[in-house]
Amino acid sequence: MRGYLEIEQIVKRWGIHMRVTRLRNLILLVYGILHSQSGSLSAIVRH
Secondary structure: OOHHHHHHHHHHHHHOOHHHHHHHHHEHHHHEHHOOOOOOHHHHHOO
């Protein structure tokens, strides 16, 4: 499974320009989705 830093590098390569806090939240969302393997918000937040 990919780690946070690896996912951060991937998301930053997408070239999305937004505030640092929003970018961090996007990275955490992608990380949670990959690790929970679920579409459920509560499962994503737990991971």
